[in-house]
Amino acid sequence: MARIYNFSAGPSMLPEVVLLKAQQEMLDWQGSGMSVMEMSHRGKEFMAIAESMKNDFVELLAIPANYKVLFLQGGATAQFAMIPQNILNGKAKACYANTGAWSTGAIKEAGKYCEVGIAASSEQAGFTTIPDFADWVVDDEAAYLHYTSNETIHGVEFNDVPDAKGLPLVCDMSSNILSRPVDVSRYGLIYAGTQKNMGPSGVTVVIVREDLVGLAPKTVPSVFNYEQQAKSDSMLNTPATYNWYLLGLVLQWLKGEGGVAEIEQRNIRKADKLYQAIDQSSLYSNPVVKECRSRMNIPFVLADANLDKEFLSLAEKNGLGSLKGHRSVGGMRASIYNAMPEAGVDALIAFMAEFERTH
Amino acid sequence: MARIYNFSAGPSMLPEVVLLKAQQEMLDWQGSGMSVMEMSHRGKEFMAIAESMKNDFVELLAIPANYKVLFLQGGATAQFAMIPQNILNGKAKACYANTGAWSTGAIKEAGKYCEVGIAASSEQAGFTTIPDFADWVVDDEAAYLHYTSNETIHGVEFNDVPDAKGLPLVCDMSSNILSRPVDVSRYGLIYAGTQKNMGPSGVTVVIVREDLVGLAPKTVPSVFNYEQQAKSDSMLNTPATYNWYLLGLVLQWLKGEGGVAEIEQRNIRKADKLYQAIDQSSLYSNPVVKECRSRMNIPFVLADANLDKEFLSLAEKNGLGSLKGHRSVGGMRASIYNAMPEAGVDALIAFMAEFERTH
Numbered sequence: 001m002a003r004i005y006n007f008s009a010g011p012s013m014l015p016e017v018v019l020l021k022a023q024q025e026m027l028d029w030q031g032s033g034m035s036v037m038e039m040s041h042r043g044k045e046f047m048a049i050a051e052s053m054k055n056d057f058v059e060l061l062a063i064p065a066n067y068k069v070l071f072l073q074g075g076a077t078a079q080f081a082m083i084p085q086n087i088l089n090g091k092a093k094a095c096y097a098n099t100g101a102w103s104t105g106a107i108k109e110a111g112k113y114c115e116v117g118i119a120a121s122s123e124q125a126g127f128t129t130i131p132d133f134a135d136w137v138v139d140d141e142a143a144y145l146h147y148t149s150n151e152t153i154h155g156v157e158f159n160d161v162p163d164a165k166g167l168p169l170v171c172d173m174s175s176n177i178l179s180r181p182v183d184v185s186r187y188g189l190i191y192a193g194t195q196k197n198m199g200p201s202g203v204t205v206v207i208v209r210e211d212l213v214g215l216a217p218k219t220v221p222s223v224f225n226y227e228q229q230a231k232s233d234s235m236l237n238t239p240a241t242y243n244w245y246l247l248g249l250v251l252q253w254l255k256g257e258g259g260v261a262e263i264e265q266r267n268i269r270k271a272d273k274l275y276q277a278i279d280q281s282s283l284y285s286n287p288v289v290k291e292c293r294s295r296m297n298i299p300f301v302l303a304d305a306n307l308d309k310e311f312l313s314l315a316e317k318n319g320l321g322s323l324k325g326h327r328s329v330g331g332m333r334a335s336i337y338n339a340m341p342e343a344g345v346d347a348l349i350a351f352m353a354e355f356e357r358t359h
Numbered sequence: 360m361a362r363i364y365n366f367s368a369g370p371s372m373l374p375e376v377v378l379l380k381a382q383q384e385m386l387d388w389q390g391s392g393m394s395v396m397e398m399s400h401r402g403k404e405f406m407a408i409a410e411s412m413k414n415d416f417v418e419l420l421a422i423p424a425n426y427k428v429l430f431l432q433g434g435a436t437a438q439f440a441m442i443p444q445n446i447l448n449g450k451a452k453a454c455y456a457n458t459g460a461w462s463t464g465a466i467k468e469a470g471k472y473c474e475v476g477i478a479a480s481s482e483q484a485g486f487t488t489i490p491d492f493a494d495w496v497v498d499d500e501a502a503y504l505h506y507t508s509n510e511t512i513h514g515v516e517f518n519d520v521p522d523a524k525g526l527p528l529v530c531d532m533s534s535n536i537l538s539r540p541v542d543v544s545r546y547g548l549i550y551a552g553t554q555k556n557m558g559p560s561g562v563t564v565v566i567v568r569e570d571l572v573g574l575a576p577k578t579v580p581s582v583f584n585y586e587q588q589a590k591s592d593s594m595l596n597t598p599a600t601y602n603w604y605l606l607g608l609v610l611q612w613l614k615g616e617g618g619v620a621e622i623e624q625r626n627i628r629k630a631d632k633l634y635q636a637i638d639q640s641s642l643y644s645n646p647v648v649k650e651c652r653s654r655m656n657i658p659f660v661l662a663d664a665n666l667d668k669e670f671l672s673l674a675e676k677n678g679l680g681s682l683k684g685h686r687s688v689g690g691m692r693a694s695i696y697n698a699m700p701e702a703g704v705d706a707l708i709a710f711m712a713e714f715e716r717t718h
Contacts, residue, residue, distance in 0.1 A: 004392035008399040011600055019386050019394050026382040027375070033363035033678065035378050037559035037605070040367040040681050073432035073561070074582045075596030081580030112578055195597055200396035202432070202561045202599030219471055221440030221583075223433045237434030238554055240561030240599060241370050246396070319392065322399055 005344035008322035009152050009297060009335040010175065010196040013344075018199075018249045037242040046241055050233075053248030057205070060251060060260055061177075063184050068213055068230040070206040071244060072223070073237075076102070076174045079191045079204060080109035082224045083146070083170060086216040087189065088114055091143040095119040097136065097162065100127040100151030101328060102172060110146070117142055127154040129289040133162050144168040144188060150176035150294050152196070153326045155286070155333070157294035161186050168212060176296050177205070178254060179338055180264040188212050194243065196296070197337045199250045202243040254338065263338050270336050270345045271295035277349045283307075283356040301331035307359055308332070318351050320344075364703035367681035368511050368656060368694040369534065369555040372703075377558075377608045396601040405600055409592075412607030416564070419610060419619055420536075422543050427572055427589040429565040430603060431582070432596075435461070435533045438550045438563060439468035441583045442505070442529060445575040446548065447473055450502040454478040456495065456521065459486045459510030460687060461531060469505070476501055478521075486513040488648040492521050503527040503547060509535035509653050511555070512685045514645070514692070516653035520545050527571060535655050536564070537613060538697055539623040547571050553602065555655070556696045558609045561602040613697065622697050629695050629704045630654035636708045642666075642715040660690035666718055667691070677710050679703075 006013040029036045032045050039046040058069060072078070084094060094114050096107045098121040110116050117139050120131035138145055145164040150157040152175040161183070162169070168188025177192040184190065189208045195201035206226065214227040222228050223237050257263060275293060278284045284300045286293065302308055308331065315323050325331040336345055365372040388395045391404050398405040417428060431437070443453060453473050455466045457480040469475050476498050479490035497504055504523040509516040511534040520542070521528070527547025536551040543549065548567045554560035565585065573586040581587050582596050616622060634652060637643045637659050645652065645659045661667055667690065674682050684690040695704055 002392060003386060006393050006397055008397065008402070010597065011397060011400060013397050014394065016386070023382050023385040026385070027362060027378050033361060033680065034365050035373065038365055038367065038370060038372050041370060041560070043367070043681060073434075073437075073599075074580075075432075077596035078432075078580060078582045081582070085580075109581055193597060195600075200599070200601045201400070201597045202602055221433075221437060221444075222468060223437045223440070224580075237436035238369065238552060238560045240432075240559075240602065241554075242559045242605075243561055243599065243602070246601075321392065322402060 002319065004319040004321045005340065005347055006321045007334045007336065007340070007348070009326070009333060010193070011201045012196055012335055012337050013339045014199065014250065015253045015339045018246065018253050021249055022246060036245040039241065041235060041238055041241050049245050049248060053244055053251060056248065056251040056255060060254060061182060061184055061207070063207060066210050067184060068208050068210060068226070070208065070226065070229050071234045071239060072204045072206055072229060073202065073240060074224070075193045075204055076172055076191060077105070077109070078224065079172070079206065080106045081112065082220070083189065083191070084110045084113035085220045085224070086226050087168065087212045088143045089215045091141065093117055093139060093142045095138050095142045095145045095167070097121070097131070097145070097147040098123055099130055099148060100154035100156055102151055102153070102174070103148040106146060106148065106172060114143070119145060122156075126287070127151065127156060128287045130156060130158060130292045133160070136162060138165040138167060140165060140167070142167055144170045146170040146172070148172040150296055152297050152335070153329060155288050155294040155297045155299040156292050157296065159291065168209070176294070178260055178263070179267050179296060181260050194247055196335070199247040200243055202240040203247055266342060267295045267336075267338065270340065270342055271298065274298055274334060274336065274345055274349060277352060281352070281356055283359070284352060296337055297333060297335045299325055299329055299331060299333040305330070310359075311355055314355060315351060318347070320348055320351055361678065363678040363680045364699065364706055365680045366693045366695065366699070366707070368685070368692060369552070370560045371555055371694055371696055372698045373558065373609065374612045374698045377605065377612050380608055381605060395604040398600065400594060400597055400600050408604050408607060412603055412610060415607065415610040415614060419613060420541060420543055420566070422566060425569050426543060427567050427569060427585070429567065429585065429588050430593045430598060431563045431565055431588060432561065432599060433583070434552045434563055435531055435550060436464070436468070437583065438531070438565065439465045440471065441579070442548065442550070443469045443472035444579045444583070445585050446527065446571045447502045448574040450500065452476055452498060452501045454497050454501045454504045454526070456480070456490070456504070456506040457482055458489055458507060459513035459515055461510055461512070461533070462507040465505060465507065465531060473502070478504060481515075485646070486510065486515060487646045489515060489517060489651045492519070495521060497524040497526060499524060499526070501526055503529045505529040505531070507531040509655055511656050511694070512688060514647050514653040514656045514658040515651050516655065518650065527568070535653075537619055537622070538626050538655060540619050553606055555694070558606040559602055561599045562606055625701060626654045626697065629699065629701055630657065633657055633693060633695065633704055633708060636711060640711070640715055642718070643711060655696055656692060656694045658684055658688055658690060658692040664689070670714060673714060674710060677706070679707055679710055
């Protein structure tokens with residue numbers, strides 16, 4: 001079968017050139033006689049791959065020198081626990097904004113380690129909006145303020161950075177990292193799983209300001225102690241080497257495409273045209289307040305839910321995969337990360353129009 | 360360059376047919392139009408890959424029905440913390456045997472969570488032997504007894520199972536799992552990183568008896584709570600999907616080769632001939648007591664350490680890679696896991712003989 005346009009929320013579509021390169025190098029990386037996945041993580045070949053990947057990451061996000069960049073495991077879900085365990089710094093409370101399923105998850109896990117103050121919540125509004133920053137309640141006794149910059153399930157995205165009122169600002173950027181420029185210096189800590197905009201699953205990136213490193217009590221497992229991992233270049237345990245390599249290939253691709261500023265323009269264009277198609281139709285609708293709509297994850301429902309099954313089945317026949325919405329919200333969801341070509345969005349829009357015409 | 364024989368201690372050599380299959384399926388897994396690494400972990404394609412991998416693993420090790428098999432992240436090093444955190448069950452102490460660098464690491468990390476009783480130690484003997492089981496001191500108030508079945512750095516391997524005197528027996532099998540049959544029913548918990556005998560790095564397998572699941576206090580991070588991961592089929596966070604797939608390919612290969620009993624015969628043959636070559640030479644020597652010698656990791660030193668550099672450089676020119684010993688013990692180390700063909704061991708022995716003849 002030909003390659004499909006894959007709208008999965010993650011793991012998700014990768015640039016074809018990345019897959020081709022990985023395919024070509026599978027049995028022999030650059031004359032080494034080894035696959036990257038066979039290399040010792042301490043060997044010169046893999047060390048070069050790792051260094052180049054890290055440098056590209058720092059360059060693409062323009063990360064200031066006073067930040068450590070860690071490549072860990074366990075997903076954002078592990079960070080939900082490791083963040084309070086590492087940076088509470090003796091304080092009893094942290095503040096969280098609740099803007100969807102992922103912030104809800106972060107809040108639940110943090111509650112094991114500290115009192116959680118809800119700085120803002122859109123739960124009553126069905127997570128279709130982001131509360132006005134002016135109304136956020138940030139307790140100056142709290143250790144940090146946490147939010148989720150893009151809610152993969154509810155399709156809500158922050159276009160601005162909330163005011164942390166002097167607290168370290170912590171952000172789960174799992175589903176929109178590298179999709180738009182970020183002023184890293186406004187954050188205490190940024191984290192993200194790789195499986196949306198950065199590569200296959202299996203790596204969690206943590207960007208942490210140096211003053212937040214070294215605060216963990218000694219009961220934190222070594223592999224999740226930011227200081228120990230920083231000192232070991234994220235190799236305290238054997239890293240997921242092949243995943244680092246693939247992450248590196250995606251970063252090289254992104255640089256070649258013009259970097260984060262250029263990809264943002266494409267992401268705006270792709271999202272704008274899909275939302276326009278949804279808003280102009282009478283069959284499809286998206287419930288999210290316009291200025292909070294995600295560029296990455298676009299949920300939509302059909303006016304007649306009885307048509308869902310046929311929509312999905314016909315879409316699949318037309319090479320448009322993984323469009324089923326998350327079970328908690330139903331309907332459809334088109335995830336259009338960096339690697340989704342504009343032609344994929346065009347194909348989806350054309351399919352949706354044809355489906356509406358014939359149903 | 361042609362493929363080399365790669366003696367890395369891990370990540371390590373993989374069967375060429377596994378790499379060829381992964382290469383062939385890289386852009387399109389079985390007509391799905393997607394790479395495995397692009398698939399949603401909740402989609403039917405990946406669920407089938409995961410189920411087949413898990414079934415093959417259970418079959419190869421003949422794991423009884425009262426065990427849960429988890430596929431986690433963070434390496435054995437994460438388990439060093441998670442084991443006491445999950446199974447201390449309110450007790451204040453656990454017993455550990457210290458037979459090399461890896462047991463030492465496990466002991467150090469466990470010390471954060473409980474009192475550690477040293478059941479046995481070969482530290483005074485430079486980790487070149489395994490203390491007689493009759494002399495082990497196992498405290499019946501302890502929560503479990505832990506040992507490391509193969510010490511990757513010191514080249515020491517257990518050929519028998521220690522007597523846990525009624526305590527749950529816990530074993531780090533990272534570097535010899537699937538290399539020989541194991542009677543799983545004698546263990547409370549077995550764990551292993553994938554990067555030696557099972558595939559690329561990035562997955563940690565935990566085989567845990569059901570009565571040890573569900574004992575964790577609620578402060579254990581969800582992703583490292585055995586009960587929560589068991590209930591989620593190891594998908595509480597997004598798993599390292601491509602790594603699961605590659606693990607599955609290695610397991611299929613192993614089944615095709617005749618399974619664990621057959622591979623053990625090959626491993627015995629490979630190790631025997633290499634030790635014989637070392638013992639018969641006057642240039643090479645291995646310090647480990649014969650009945651404790653590892654079949655997987657064979658460290659050896661040259662009578663004249665000044666020759667080390669030339670040995671390594673000539674070996675590399677002859678397509679024999681990653682033979683440098685671990686920095687803590689020096690000399691050489693040949694790691695010959697399941698995927699190292701007998702021809703690779705033969706090539707190493709021939710090279711060693713020729714080097715000895717000319718030096």
